[in-house]
Amino acid sequence: MSFLSDDLLARIHARAPDYDRNNAFFSDDLVELTGAGYLAALVPAEFGGAGLSLCDVVHEQARLARAAPATALAIGMHLIWTAVAKTLHERGDGSLDFVLRDAAAGELFAFAISEAGNDLVLFASSTEAAPLPGGGYAFTGTKVFTSLSPAWTRLGTFGLDATSADAPKLVHAVITRDSPGITVHDDWNTLGMRATQSRTTTLDGATAEAWRVYRRLDPGPSADPLILAIFTNFEILIAAVYAGIGDRALELAVQATTRVSRSTGAAKSQDPLMRMKIARAAMAQDAVWPRLEALADDVDNRVDHGDQWFRKAAGLKLAATQSARIVVDEAISVAGGASFAADSELSRLYRDVLAGGFHPSTADSAHQAVATALLGPIAK
Known part of the structure; x- marks a missing residue:
């Protein structure tokens, strides 16, 4: 069962264009998400929260991102703090238990x-x-x-x-x-x-x-559980937002194929070129979800990947953000000139998805993390 109702997400989706157009904060969305208990979604029941798993919230964040990517990205920053506190608490570290209590009381991190x-x-x-x-x-x-x-x-x-x-x-x-x-x-x-x-x-x-x-x-790379908890939960929850963008872009691309071609009299869905673009977008998107769910499950189940956590999390985030860009590009190609209008949803997704390259880990740092995990650091 979903935590955020379809009706709530529909209202959030309806407000997204105005927030974007006016460069305005998602105030009404925040009021409704707070009222729905979403700020405490990851907070364990013993602290007064909903007690959802990280994998549960990954799916909720993707659903929210389909409705309004910016709302999902911003509220995700709060959820990351609660995920970090939850991760530490479940491993016997209560140093951030006060974050769980504050979040349950309505504080926004x-x-x-x-x-x-x-x-x-x-x-x-x-x-x-x-x-x-x-x-x-x-x-x-x-x-x-x-x-x-x-x-x-x-x-x-x-x-x-x-x-x-x-x-x-x-x-x-x-x-x-x-x-x-x-x-x-x-x-x-x-x-x-x-x-x-x-x-x-x-x-x-x-x-x-x-x-x-x-x-x-100490400054420099650290094996402290806090750093690992921040890094893994950040990358996973960021990836969830971009997975949601990809899901929505693919949906819009499929909808666009119902248009009828003047030259052939057939729907775009019958055009082999359009079908190839849809398939390419879908395959890029399909590759993200199993990886995202698996890594979130590993956090929930306290799987120990040792020094390979950074490799796995950085690679996931990069794959999710890059796949979302591929899907959005293909969707715009399928939708055609209408998507170039500033008030088109695909136009907004095109602009929103570009932010994925700026969140840590960037493409350069992700490749360095993966190479270091496999080959060791560069000799000095």
Whole structure:
């Protein structure tokens, strides 16, 4: 049984064009998704949530992305935090149990991880994390691509402590929206995924209380369970969004073949060239879902892939985003000139799907991760 109702998804689908056209945040969608209990979908029942599995939510995210990709991508950032907390909790690590409790209470979590020019992502930070008396930290720096900017209430972030006796350490913590020193810039005006409103966030001494500081790690690659949990859940849930885009694009392509050709008098579905394009799109899409479900199941079932997790997760995300682009391209080719109109759904999907190349892992870093897993690091 689906968690999100068809009626809810239909309303979200109807609002998507206006959010995109007006470069507006998906406020009404968020109200309805919150009311449906979706913020706590992954939260275990013992914490007051719905207790869905990661594989369950992968399917819900794909359904949501078919209706409104930007809404799915943005709410997915919150779901990633709950997935990380759930993953750690199920493996005996309660350091992020407070995230599960907060999500069940209606708090909305956002990512403040990405920094301009920082291609090391979780392994380095240009943000300063200054220790405070009592164990808290004050963060100063600029974070980019902070989805849910108009509405988040909890901000997962990290920065570099360069002053403590055991420095340097990368400090991971959660900041609440009411902390002084947070500026959310109104600077989101992009080609696609516009309703996410993933604005730049400046931290100027924004503080995290000691009990919300959950890791201090050495810079560089880390085998800490937190890093693995963030990476795997991020890649899987991002892949689910693009799998949903591919599903919808294929559906629209099939619908477009009902048009009748003036030259032949037959439906486009009878044109061998159109049939080849549909088949090519379908085969690209069909290759994604078994891989996506299998890796989500592995997280749910606590399968230990050791150092191959990064290879598997990065490869999945890249395959899902690249396949979605193939499907959208083929769908536009089948639909023809009508899809070039700015108000065409395929036109919006074409713009939205381009964002897939910018989420970590990029194509370059994914190939490096896979090569390193198979061949070891490059000799220095």
